[in-house]
Amino acid sequence: MSTARRPLPGWVEIGLMPLANIALAFLVVGLIVEVIGVDPFHALKLLVLGAVGSSESIGYTLYYATNFIFTGLAVAVAFHAGLFNIGGEGQAYIGGLGCGLAVLTLDRYLPGLLMIPLAILASAAFGAAWAAIPAWMQAWRGSHIVITTIMFNFVASALMVYLMVNVLIAPGSMTPQSRGFAASATVPSMQAALQWIGIAVAPSALNLSLLLALLACVGVWIFLWHTPWGYGLRTMGQNPEAALYAGTNLKRTTMLAMCLSGALAGGVAVNELLGVHHRLVLDFAAGYGFTGIAVALMGRGHPLGIVLAALLFGALQQGGAELNFEIPTITREMVVVIQGLVILFSGALVHLPRPWLQALFARKG
């Protein structure tokens, strides 16, 4: 294969390449659906209808997308620093622990206006702390962040099971879940919020955390591209030696990138616990951390791209559930397959369509 990566026009690089990657992934998905014995186009139609066919399904699509924006941003921030944070899953989970501890101790004493911001901060702080340990191990001890964050996911899961079963379980409860949060300590649902300004929508799991996620997008964009810290972080990701010569403290930047990443992953806890479950439950973060990798890769690490990718995956998650309802032979795990393929084609095989696009569009010279 040719090593020379000739430049492509900007719009091909930013617009067409990602689409070509996704198209390849969905081509394979279509083949798998065909193998199962279902007409792929019929399945696609049901999936789209299930994702955006009613105001309720749109609500659920956006609710899933909220989680994916948080974890996608988390992966992207670390990725810009040249760090591969696979621990979003565990960081979101431990973020939930922070959220739960804050609310369970204080919800009887504090009004919602204080309680909710505090719980959001606790989610972010615990997520950041869980990411800080592998970051420290990478920066000062030279251990590989991929391996350590994987291990931390398992440790987080074991820790949470222990705490939920032995410590935080509501008295008298048979299932491992905490007592319910006070009503003042919950993020209002989108339905309630819209009703307040006179718009009627069907109830769904969508809540105001979506706004927090969008705010995080803007924040990450400003931080990465319009502050000296973001500049140092991206320089480190591109070329650590150059960053070092430019005066960037690599160890501190590693800590900064990972803590920010973990804090963003903690956003999942806000959406799930404060927005939907209204109590601390097991496995609320399951799968979202890994989807974040697909979202970040597909969105090319840019907040705008991440929002678009998160919407797509939200639609897949919601549409996939509806599809499974209509055609039971296609289980919800089809979405997991799609995630895997997107990570493969937008990540590891990202340059696969390049020769073809080069043949079509490469600049002369």
Place this chain on the structure above:
Amino acid sequence: MEETLTLVVATLAATLRVATPLVLCAMGGLFSEKSGIIDVGLEGKMLMAAFFAAATASLTGSAWAGVGAAILAAEVLALLHGFACITHRGNQVVSGIAINILAMGLTVVLGAAWFGRGGQTPPLAATERLNPIFFPIAGDNVLVYVGLLSVPFAWWVIERTRFGLRLRAVGEVPLAVDAAGISVSWLRYRAVLICGLFAGLAGAYLSIAQNAGFSRDMTAGQGFIALAAIIFGRWRPVPAFGACLAFGLLDAIAIRLQGVTLPGIGEVPVQLIQALPYLLTLFLLAGFIGRTVAPKAAGVPYEKEH
């Protein structure tokens, strides 16, 4: 006295049973990592192999056909990993994760579509499984012995053959191997294929030897524990084998300790013992228990100069 002896023997047998898939996986992973290809996808390869082993054994009635299908399934994923990482010089970790997620989804999707049991395969009869050879209680099926033999095999190939020498070289300084006129890509492809073979056997062990059928996510992180064992063994076969046995012993003890109160300590949380392999590896990686030295070129795609 006799009771204690029985308990010790039973625990040791349980250790070997639990450790076998770890050993097979770790030996396979060693070949890949030694050649400079990081393999985070051991888990996915093992899971896919476990599914195809059980599905094939159930459909054909032959355990050996199951083993063959397991190897084939793992090799397809190994080739995919090679295609992405060696041919296209893609990110090895991303590729490994993609394979894990793909396997997690595809095994359930195909299983549900083919068998309609929510991702499980039909329970296998004794004739469709690999059964114990000498000691029925110990569960010493043929793959247990393959696992034990894989360790001297890996040691001999890596340390004592020309192929092994080149394999180690390509994981440290691929440029030197290239300069000597040996194909870096072909060496790494062979390493990845050997890895697929062992991961396939590990998967088959899970679904048609240790258990009687496939259930969703049945690998439950064992691929990552194998990865931890490789790190713990400092990328050498015999110490990695030791780490697998230690992790297996922990698991066997965890099952025994469930709900037992130890004198002086109280009840040991099962979750702590389950997390111990990961915690120990983290301590090792943090440099608290000696140093680990990975192959230098691991994770770095080789770019041939023209």
